[in-house]
Amino acid sequence: xxxxxxxxxxxxxxxxxxxxxxxxxxxxxxxxxxxxxxxxxxxxxxxxxxxxxxxxxxxxxxxxxxxxxxxxxxxxxxxxxxxxxxxxxxxxxxxxxxxxxxxxxxxxxxxxxxxxxxxxxxxxxxxxxxxxxxxxxxxxxxxxxxxxxxxxxxxxxxxxxxxxxxxxxxxxxxxxxxxxxxxxxxxxxxxxxxxxxxxxxxxxxxxxxxxxxxxxxxxxxxxxxxxxxxxxxxxxxxxxxxxxxxxxxxxxxxxxxxxxxxxxxxxxxxxxxxxxxxxxxxxxxxxxxxxxxxxxxxxxxxxxxxxxxxxxxxxxxxxxxxxxxxxxxxxxxxxxxxxxxxxxxxxxxxxxxxxxxxxxxxxxxxxxxxxxxx
Amino acid sequence: xxxxxxxxxxxxxxxxxxxxxxxxxxxxxxxxxxxxxxxxxxxxxxxxxxxxxxxxxxxxxxxxxxxxxxxxxxxxxxxxxxxxxxxxxxxxxxxxxxxxxxxxxxxxxxxxxxxxxxxxxxxxxxxxxxxxxxxxxxxxxxxxxxxxxxxxxxxxxxxxxxxxxxxxxxxxxxxxxxxxxxxxxxxxxxxxxxxxxxxxxxxxxxxxxxxxxxxxxxxxxxxxxxxxxxxxxxxxxxxxxxxxxxxxxxxxxxxxxx
Amino acid sequence: xxxxxxxxxxxxxxxxxxxxxxxxxxxxxxxxxxxxxxxxxxxxxxxxxxxxxxxxxxxxxxxxxxxxxxxxxxxxxxxxxxxxxxxxxxxxxxxxxxxxxxxxxxxxxxxxxxxxxxxxxxxxxxxxxxxxxxxxxxxxxxxxxxxxxxxxxxxxxxxxxxxxxxxxxxxxxxxxxxxxxxxxxxxxxxxxxxxxxxxxxxxxxxxxxxxxxxxxxxxxxxxxxxxxxxxxxxxxxxxxxxxxxxxxxxxxxxxxxxxxxxxxxxxxxxxxxxxxxxxxxxxxxxxxxxxxxxxxxxxxxxxxxxxxxxxx
Numbered sequence: 027x028x029x030x031x032x033x034x035x036x037x038x039x040x041x042x043x044x045x046x047x048x049x050x051x052x053x054x055x056x057x058x059x060x061x062x063x064x065x066x067x068x069x070x071x072x073x074x075x076x077x078x079x080x081x082x083x084x085x086x087x088x089x090x091x092x093x094x095x096x097x098x099x100x101x102x103x104x105x106x107x108x109x110x111x112x113x114x115x116x117x118x119x120x121x122x123x124x125x126x127x128x129x130x131x132x133x134x135x136x137x138x139x140x141x142x143x144x145x146x147x148x149x150x151x152x153x154x155x156x157x158x159x160x161x162x163x164x165x166x167x168x169x170x171x172x173x174x175x176x177x178x179x180x181x182x183x184x185x186x187x188x189x190x191x192x193x194x195x196x197x198x199x200x201x202x203x204x205x206x207x208x209x210x211x212x213x214x215x216x217x218x219x220x221x222x223x224x225x226x227x228x229x230x231x232x233x234x235x236x237x238x239x240x241x242x243x244x245x246x247x248x249x250x251x252x253x254x255x256x257x258x259x260x261x262x263x264x265x266x267x268x269x270x271x272x273x274x275x276x277x278x279x280x281x282x283x284x285x286x287x288x289x290x291x292x293x294x295x296x297x298x299x300x301x302x303x304x305x306x307x308x309x310x311x312x313x314x315x316x317x318x319x320x321x322x323x324x325x326x327x328x329x330x331x332x333x334x335x336x337x338x339x340x341x342x343x344x345x346x347x348x349x350x351x352x353x354x355x356x357x358x359x360x361x362x363x364x365x366x367x368x369x370x371x372x373x374x375x376x377x378x379x380x381x382x383x384x385x386x387x388x389x390x391x392x393x394x395x396x397x398x399x400x
Numbered sequence: 401x402x403x404x405x406x407x408x409x410x411x412x413x414x415x416x417x418x419x420x421x422x423x424x425x426x427x428x429x430x431x432x433x434x435x436x437x438x439x440x441x442x443x444x445x446x447x448x449x450x451x452x453x454x455x456x457x458x459x460x461x462x463x464x465x466x467x468x469x470x471x472x473x474x475x476x477x478x479x480x481x482x483x484x485x486x487x488x489x490x491x492x493x494x495x496x497x498x499x500x501x502x503x504x505x506x507x508x509x510x511x512x513x514x515x516x517x518x519x520x521x522x523x524x525x526x527x528x529x530x531x532x533x534x535x536x537x538x539x540x541x542x543x544x545x546x547x548x549x550x551x552x553x554x555x556x557x558x559x560x561x562x563x564x565x566x567x568x569x570x571x572x573x574x575x576x577x578x579x580x581x582x583x584x585x586x587x588x589x590x591x592x593x594x595x596x597x598x599x600x601x602x603x604x605x606x607x608x609x610x611x612x613x614x615x616x617x618x619x620x621x622x623x624x625x626x627x628x629x630x631x632x633x634x635x636x637x638x639x640x641x642x643x644x645x646x647x648x649x650x651x652x653x654x655x656x657x658x
Numbered sequence: 659x660x661x662x663x664x665x666x667x668x669x670x671x672x673x674x675x676x677x678x679x680x681x682x683x684x685x686x687x688x689x690x691x692x693x694x695x696x697x698x699x700x701x702x703x704x705x706x707x708x709x710x711x712x713x714x715x716x717x718x719x720x721x722x723x724x725x726x727x728x729x730x731x732x733x734x735x736x737x738x739x740x741x742x743x744x745x746x747x748x749x750x751x752x753x754x755x756x757x758x759x760x761x762x763x764x765x766x767x768x769x770x771x772x773x774x775x776x777x778x779x780x781x782x783x784x785x786x787x788x789x790x791x792x793x794x795x796x797x798x799x800x801x802x803x804x805x806x807x808x809x810x811x812x813x814x815x816x817x818x819x820x821x822x823x824x825x826x827x828x829x830x831x832x833x834x835x836x837x838x839x840x841x842x843x844x845x846x847x848x849x850x851x852x853x854x855x856x857x858x859x860x861x862x863x864x865x866x867x868x869x870x871x872x873x874x875x876x877x878x879x880x881x882x883x884x885x886x887x888x889x890x891x892x893x894x895x896x897x898x899x900x901x902x903x904x905x906x907x908x909x910x911x912x913x914x915x916x917x918x919x920x921x922x923x924x925x926x927x928x929x930x931x932x933x934x935x936x937x938x939x940x941x942x943x944x945x946x947x948x949x950x951x952x953x954x955x956x957x958x959x960x961x962x963x964x965x966x967x968x969x970x
Contacts, residue, residue: 112768114775159955166701166767167958170903177900178951181944192943224515231514231521235501239490245452246488250568251476251505260511294779297772347783353776357769358761 053379063377070375078211086207087279088320093214094276095315097221099300100308101268104225107306108234109261110241111160112169115176116269116296121184121288122152123270124277128196129189138201142274149270150263152179157262161255176293184285195284198277214275218312221268225308228264237261291346298353303364309372310365317364321345401464403428403604404480404572409448409458418444420629421458426572426621429598431605433619435612435639437648440625442608443485446576450482451475462572477505481570485577487557488564489549495560496545499532502567532567539563539593554581559590566597573597575607579614587611591618612649616640624648668809669937673929675806675813679885680901681925682820685918686878687894687902688909689828690871692917695906697847697867700759701767703774705902706895707781708751708872709879712743713889714789716880717796719743725789729797736797736880744876751872752865759868760861778895785891793890796883820881827874828918843867901928904950908957910967919965927953 055063073080078089098120105111126148130141159171184190191197204213228234236257239247248254277283295318303314322342329341340348356363365372374380405425411418419441426432436442447453449460451472459468462478470478482488489498507528509521536542539559544552549560558578565573579587591614597603609615615622616636624632624639626648632639639645687705694702702708716739721727730736758773765773800815834840845853846863854860875894882898883889902917905924909916931949935942942948957964 159959163958163962166771167907167962169701169768169771170907171954171958173900174904174947174951174954177947178944181947182942182951185943186941227515227517230517230525232504232507232509233511233514235497236504238492239501242490242492243488245472246484246490247501248452248472249450249476249480249482249484249488250502250564251473252501253473254471294775298776298779301772343787344783346779347787350776350780350783354758354773354780357765357773357776358758 055377055379060377063375067375074215078208078215083207085323086211088323089211090207090214090275090279092316092319093211093218094272094279095299095319096218096312097272097275097315098269098296099303099311099315100221100225101265101272102296102300103305103308103311104228104237104268105261105265106300107311108229108237108241109258109265111258111261112165113156113172113265113293114169114297115156115172115174115179115290115293117288117290117292118176118179118183119149119152119266119269120273120276120292120296121179121283121285122266123149123273124198124283124288125184125190125196125273126270127274128191128198128277128283131199132191132197138199138278141198142271145270145274146267147270149266149268149273151266152270153262153266154259157259160262161258173290173293176290180285180289184288190283190285193285195282196277198274198281198283200278200281210278214279217271217275221271222308222312224268233257233260295349298349301363302349302352302356304362304366307362307365307372310363310368313364313368318349321348402426402461403463404449404606405461406445406449407459407461409445409455409460411444411448411453411455411457418628419448419455422625422628422630423458424623424630424633426604426606428571428604429602430620431594431598431607431618433615433622433636434606434608434625435610435615435622435645435649436625436631439627441628442625443576444628445625446482446574446608449574450480476568476570479571480574481565481568481572482574483558483561483565483576483578485580487554487561489557489561491549494546494548495541495552495563496529496532496536498549498560498564499535499567500528502564503528503531504568506569535563535567538566555586558582566601570603572604572606575605575609577608577610579609579611584611584614587614594618668811669933671806671809671811673926673933675811675817677926677929678821678922679814679817679925680898680929681905681922682817682824683878683882683885684898684901684905684925685824685921686820686827686874686881687898688905688917688921689824689831689914690874690878691902691906692909692911692914693831693874694867694871695911696914697843698759698864699767699847701771701774701903702754702871703771703899704754704778704781705871705875706899707778707892708747708754708875709877709882709894710785710889710892711750711781711879712747712872712876713796713879713883713893714785715746716740716743717794717883717889720797725794729795731797733799736799740877740880743880744873747872747874747876747879748869749872751868751870751875754872755865755868760864782892782895789891791891793886793888796887796889798884798887816881816884820885823877823881824918827877828914831870831914839863839866901925901946901950904954906964907954908964910964912968913964913966916964916966924950924953 078086081089098116101119102113102116105113123145127141127145130136130144131138136144156172156175160168163171185192200210201213204210236247236252237260239252240254240257244254299314299318300311302317303312304310322345325340325344325348326342328337360366362369370380402425406423408421408423410420410422422445434442434445444453448455451470451474455468459466461467462475462480465478467475467478490501493501507524509518509524513521533542533545536545539562541556541559541563544556544560549557552560558580562575562578579590582590594605595618598605607615607619616639619636622634622636622639623630624645631648632642632645634642687709690705690708691702694700694705717729718725719739719742720730720735754777758777759770762770762773798816799819803812803814805812835844842853842858843863843866845856846858846860850860879894882894886893901924902921905920906917907920908923909918909920927949928946931945934940935945
């Protein structure tokens with residue numbers, strides 16, 4: 027309380043008009059800041075687009091793998107991050123898409139694009155089965171069902187000879203215009219870009235918002251008119267479609283789909299990469315997917331080239347151990363995953379202030395808007 | 401014709417009869433108060449009206465239509481809006497994002513259009529934003545528009561919740577203890593605002609509250625629940641002097657609520 | 659016995675015998691899961707590895723720390739190694755609680771599940787690195803089989819051993835829960851806050867539960883490896899974990915009796931599924947996995963609390 031002799035002000039100020047248009051975040055980068063960001067983004071895009079040509083022939087298929095894992099990560103992010111569901115058997119959706127595509131190509135002799143559509147449909151159907159169960163079960167029980175479903179898919183569904191070629195697997199040739207490794211890598215990267223675009227559209231529209239609202243509080247969403255059942259199933263369908271398409275792309279990397287490729291350990295890898303990447307953040311999960319796609323190769327190359335500890339001991343067989351350690355570290359100490367650690371940079375690239383996050387808030391604004399843990 | 405009414409709604413949970421034959425009717429643009437001690441079944445009653453519980457007996461009518469078998473989403477689409485005892489908001493979103501989600505049922509573009517990003521979608525999104533800001537302004541919450549819901553003080557959250565429900569463009573506003581945690585001054589301010597809403601927006605308001613004097617001072621009609629059944633109903637003055645009601649609240653021997 | 663009925667009964671007894679063998683190990687793992695859940699409300703996805711790791715430790719002891727050497731024949735050595743393995747298992751369980759689970763006290767149940775899954779992954783990965791992804795010979799307490807009178811079916815003595823140890827463990831647990839520390843443990847699970855107010859050392863109770871689960875797991879691991887007479891990295895998880903979970907759900911996740919009965923039932927069901935598919939020449943690959951999935955769905959959709967559980 028001031029102790030001046032001046033009289034208190036009279037309320038004669040005019041209320042400033044509320045600016046409906048300029049309601050974006052008040053901060054704007056400086057001219058230099060804009061240019062710096064544009065240069066950085068430009069450089070990134072150039073590098074990514076050039077990668078298939080830059081790397082050795084041996085690694086080009088790895089680039090395709092990175093893209094595929096990225097799409098799967100986005101698929102998991104929709105189900106686990108946006109919808110708040112559990113998915114410990116995601117390899118089932120992935121495999122269903124792979125075998126769907128392979129069946130179309132090998133048995134029905136359809137052109138490759140049609141096979142991808144088939145994969146999307148089978149992926150969606152495979153996911154709806156779980157979606158229907160998820161309407162009745164939550165949490166732990168749902169988790170068990172997803173695991174059991176994954177095992178059922180791996181050991182039973184994917185071994186039915188008439189559908190999947192049994193033990194020998196099914197052929198999955200590449201499309202005619204993208205036959206070489208480099209061309210195929212570009213195709214996969216293109217699909218990843220489309221998936222990212224789709225994800226952005228999802229959260230910017232009513233469907234994405236409704237799905238996330240359900241995750242936080244079903245009752246409130248219902249009281250606002252959100253069709254709970256419909257949007258829950260939609261989340262599963264979208265997740266299934268993305269995973270199915272990823273599966274089709276995956277099958278055509280090595281041009282064959284075999285059941286053991288789509289087992290429980292892959293489901294766990296998918297889960298780990300999504301959590302480590304940062305659930306809820308599209309860039310984080312894609313980075314997580316990329317990391318785990320290259321990790322075995324990375325470890326092997328490091329082992330060959332660096333002869334000092336720890337690389338002298340660590341090779342590709344250490345990948346599961348490192349993955350598990352990263353998972354535990356993320357859950358216990360760094361819940362936002364890579365997205366949280368890289369948060370300031372990711373935010374800067376998206377034309378926001380470069381601000382270091384001081385702990386509590388999860389990667390809420392960087393790409394999705396949600397709480398951190400699974 | 402009553403805009404909202406229930407006919408002998410009863411509900412049982414396991415061995416407990418939570419509500420017995422509760423009938424009430426609300427006219428358009430009325431403000432109705434629901435009083436009763438803790439555990440009387442007030443929120444349970446709301447849940448039955450809303451659709452979160454399915455009554456073991458009795459019917460619920462909205463605009464004369466029997467909605468007893470409809471899901472909560474369906475009732476929301478018919479103009480029913482409500483707030484919750486634990487603040488009912490999407491916790492991981494910001495205030496303005498909540499108000500945009502709340503406008504769910506007024507969105508006209510379809511699923512595919514939204515996913516593809518058609519131009520009319522972008523126009524409609526801008527309109528949703530504009531409307532959200534309008535409602536925030538009406539509730540004096542503009543300063544919080546970009547604040548994440550998590551971290552805002554309880555009192556502000558309760559107002560944000562009301563703003564969100566207003567954004568759903570309801571005809572009937574069901575408020576479950578909106579004044580919890582507020583002092584008498586804020587409470588009175590809120591009740592005045594309720595009257596403004598009734599006047600400016602033509603809203604019908606049903607309110608569960610414990611601030612008895614405020615409810616009696618704001619409502620046109622009051623119902624009192626006790627142990628799951630209707631103890632009394634009437635205009636505020638009648639309720640004020642009702643000995644049974646006084647006893648229910650303040651124990652044996654009390655004869656009025658003052 | 660001959661004829662169609664005879665063949666059916668014969669097959670039935672066969673399923674019973676093998677079902678008992680598998681089911682008893684599944685029940686062991688399930689018992690550990692139910693114990694941890696009952697005491698801490700956490701689903702321990704690492705329960706299987708709380709068995710495989712001590713089993714490897716036992717193997718190391720029996721081969722004098724050189725896994726390429728042949729394993730000792732002596733039952734006495736096996737018993738000593740098992741006791742040491744049990745101690746190790748208990749320690750491992752406590753370690754898991756301290757390092758991982760406690761840190762996630764405020765997280766959702768699914769997060770805890772994922773965290774324990776992470777521990778499982780880590781343990782399996784370490785085993786693969788340390789012991790190579792192959793199997794090694796593992797002894798039984800009692801070798802050999804005996805014929806079931808009246809049928810052309812044999813049961814292994816090892817199965818009898820497993821049943822005996824299972825019964826003893828279950829009885830010991832049941833008794834324990836009637837003692838003051840046992841009651842305190844149950845109180846901690848029901849309402850940790852209230853228990854703390856009553857003076858129950860909640861953290862210590864949880865440690866006790868995890869230690870006990872680890873000890874049970876170790877017993878299951880040694881016996882489980884004995885079933886196959888072979889131990890490989892991740893054995894208990896890959897073979898018994900999901901069936902154990904299904905058994906626990908079937909029996910009722912809050913009931914220890916349920917875990918045992920459910921585990922045995924799953925043993926019978928999976929072996930029965932195999933038999934059915936073989937006998938009727940059905941084109942169903944992986945019958946145990948199909949059967950487990952169906953059972954899980956049926957139970958969760960129609961009687962979620964299981965056979966012996968209480969309403970959640």
